[in-house]
Amino acid sequence: MDMSPYRDLFISESREHLRAVSELIVKMEQETGSRADVDALFRAAHSLKGMAASMGYGEIAELSHRIEDIMDRVRKEELVFDGGIADLLLEGADLLEMMITDVANELQSVRDIGDLVQRLATYRPGAEGVAAADGRDNAAVAPTARHGQPSSATPLHGEPDRYGDASTVRVRTEVLDHLINITGELITNKHRLMTVGRELASPLLDEATVELSRLLRDLHTEVLLVRLVPFSTIADRFPRVVRDLAKKIGKEIVFEVDGKGIELDRGILEGLSDPLVHILRNAVDHGLESAGERRACGKPLQGRIRLIARREKDQVVVVVEDDGRGMDPARLVATAIEKRLVSPEAGRLMSAREAFMLTCIPGFSTAREVTDVSGRGVGMDAVRSTVQALGGNLTIESELGKGSSFILRLPLTIAIINVLLVRLARITVAIPVTSVQRTVELRRDLISSRGKQKVFDFDGEPLPLLSLNRVLGLPHSHAGELLSLFVSELKGRRVGLVVDGFIGQQEIFVKPLGRPLASMKGLGGGAVLGNGEVVFILDVANIL
Amino acid sequence: MKASSRGFLVFTLQGERYGLSLQDVLEVMDPSLPVPVPRAPEFIRGVVNVHGNLVAVLDLARLFARGEAVVEGKFLVLDRRIANLALWVDGVEGFVAEEAGTDPPADGLIARVVRSGTGTIRILALDRLVERVEEQLKR
Helix, strand or coil: CCCCHHHHHHHHHHHHHHHHHHHHHHHHHHCCCCHHHHHHHHHHHHHHHHHHHHHCCHHHHHHHHHHHHHHHHHHCCCCCCCHHHHHHHHHHHHHHHHHHHHHHCCCCCCCCCHHHHHHHHCCCCCCHHHHHHHHHHHHCCCCCCCCCCCCCCCCCCCCCCCCCCCCCCCCCHHHHHHHHHHHHHHHHHHHHHHHHHHHHCCHHHHHHHHHHHHHHHHHHHHHHHHHEEECHHHHCCHHHHHHHHHHHHCCCEEEEEECCCCEEEHHHHHHHHHHHHHHHHHHHHHHCCCHHHHHHCCCCCCEEEEEEEEEECCEEEEEEEECCCCCCHHHHHHHHHHCCCCCHHHHHCCCHHHHHHHHHCCCCCCCCCCCCCCCCCCCHHHHHHHHHHCCCEEEEEEECCCEEEEEEEEECCCCEEEEEEEEECCEEEEEEHHHCCEEEEEEHHHEEEECCEEEEEECCEEEEEEEHHHHCCCCCCCCCCEEEEEEEEECCEEEEEEECEEEEEEEEECECCCCCHHHCCCEEEEEECCCCCEEEEECHHHCC | CCHHHCEEEEEEECCEEEEEEHHHEEEEECCCCCECCCCCCCCEEEEEEECCEEEEEEEHHHHCCCCCCCCCCEEEEECCCCCCEEEEECEEEEEEECCCCEECCCCCCEEEEEEECCEEEEEECHHHHHHHHHHHHHC
16 A cells, blocks of 8 residues: 555654643643643644544544543633543543554554543543543554454554654754744844945955855755655645545546645645645536536546646746636626626626636635535635735636636745835835736826726726725825836735835745734734844735 | 742733733843834734744733833733733833732733732733734734
C-alpha cells in the first residue's frame, strides 16, 4: 500500500500533540497547572480532533473531541482539574497513541472507544475512583491485524514502527515559524542599515550592507526551503476524493494530477487543502455533464478533470480545469440580479471575467451543501477568502460547452509579500500587489457622474470611484490635479480606490496582528518598514 | 488551584486599584506614541512595536468609560498567549501576594475583589476583557 505522505504528516503531528497532552496532564496533576496549561491542553486536543477528522479517522477525532470538551469545562471552571480527570485523560491519551500507531502500521483498528467516551462525557468529580478502576481494563482492546499478524495489545509507548528511524530530524513548526520571524526581523533591520548608510555616504558601510544583503537573501532562501513541502502532500488524497464522489453520483471521470513535485510553504499548502477539495467537488458535481449529455454534445463520455501545480516566477499557480459544460456569464449575471446581489445597471456593465467571480459572492450559490470531506459548508466565497488570506488570488475562466478553469495564484511563502505602499491622510498603508490590478493617475476631467456615483473610464468600462480614505474613516480631501487610484476588486466588482499618493512598491515582512486586532475586518496584518514606521496591510477584498 | 501561591501586579486607574495575575503580564513599559488603527474604536489607541511584535494598546479608562489614559502612565504588555495587547494604565503600584478573603465580583470584567492591607484590589477578568474587546472590534 502506498504510504501517503499526508498520513506521515498526520502521524508525526498528532504524536507531537499527544506528547504535549501527556506532559501537560502530568504537570497539571503534580503542581496546579496554570491557565496557560489548561488552554494548551485544550488546544492540543482541538488540533488533534481537526487533523483526524480531515483524514477521516473518525474514532480518533471523536475521542479527541471528548477530551477537548472536558478541558473546555475545566477552562470555563465548571470542573476542577483533579486526579480523576487526569486518569481519564491519560487513559484517553494512551488509547489515542495506540490508534495512531495502528494508523502508522497500516492496521485496520477496531478499538472500542465507546466506554471511555461515555465516561469522559459524564464525568463528575468525586466518582473518579470508580471511573479509573473500571477504565483500566477497557483501555487495551486489541487491534485486528489485517494481514493476519497476531494482534498485540501490549506496548503503548515505544512500539516500534517504520517511523522511528533517524534519517530525518523533526522540528516543531513553532521553531520554523520563529526562524522565519527572526529572518524577517533581520531583513527589516538591513533596510534600516541601508537608510543610515545612505545618510552617512560611507563606501565601507555600503559594501558591508551589500554583503549583508546577499547573506540575508541566502538565509531567507534556506529558511524558506526548510518549510517547503511538495504539492503531493495534499494532492495525493484528491484522486480518492474525486473517485468516491464520481462513483456516488454515477459519473465516469478521468482525474489527472500534474506537478506533484512543486514545493510550497507548508502553511500555505495546509490552507489550500479545503479550498481545492471544494473546487474539485464542484467540478465533479456541477462542472461535468452526465454521460448522456456529453454524448449529445459529441464529447468523449468520460469527463476529464486536471489538477495542475506549476511555478511561475515567485508564485505557485494551482489550476483545476474540467472539460465540462462551462458557465454562461449572462446567466450568472441574471441570477445575481435576481438575488439582488448586484443592481441591474451594474450587472449590465459586467465583463465575463467579473461575471464568473459572482460565484464567489456570499449568498450567490444556493446549493450550499455541507461537505462530508471538510465537515462543514464551504462555498466559493470561503474558497476565495481563504486564498486571499494566504496572500494569493483566485481567477475563473470558462467557456460555454468547453469547460472551466479555477486558477489559484499563491506566493511561495506567507511571511514576505510584495506590497504597494500608499499614503492616506497622515498614515501609510500597504496594499498587497496581488490586490492591485493597475495603478492610475487620473485627470479630473475624465471623471463623470452616474447618479450619486462618480465613475471613470477604464479601458472602455466605467468603474466607480471610491475614496479609500473615506472607507477607512480618514480625512479625505484628494486635492491636486491628478487623482491617484488603484483598481481592485471589491465583492466581485472592480472599483477605483482613490488614495492621497503612491509611495512605491516594497517587500515587507508580514506580522500577524493576533488577538484582538485580527478580528477587525479588512486588516490583513502589519509590518515595520525600514525606517521603523509601522504600517497596516489592507485586506482590500474585505474592507467594505 | 492554589491561589495563595500566586502574586498580583497592582496598578492604578482613575484612583482605583486593580490587579492582574503576575504571570499574565509580560512587561511594564513607559508609554510611547501608538500608531492609530484605521476604523478601530476609541479605546484602541493604536499599535506599538514591542521587540518586533505589533501590540495593540488598549486604553482601559476609555473602555470603562471613565476618562482616558494619562500620558505619564504605563503600558502593561500582556502575555502573548492571552493576547497581543498592552493595557494603558495610570501607574503601577507594585506586587502583592494574594491574601485571604474575596468578595463576589463587582462587574463582568472584574473576576473578584481581594483585600490587601487597608484597601481592596479589583482583579481583572482578562479573558472576558479580551473577548469583549474582540466582540466590539468585529462590528
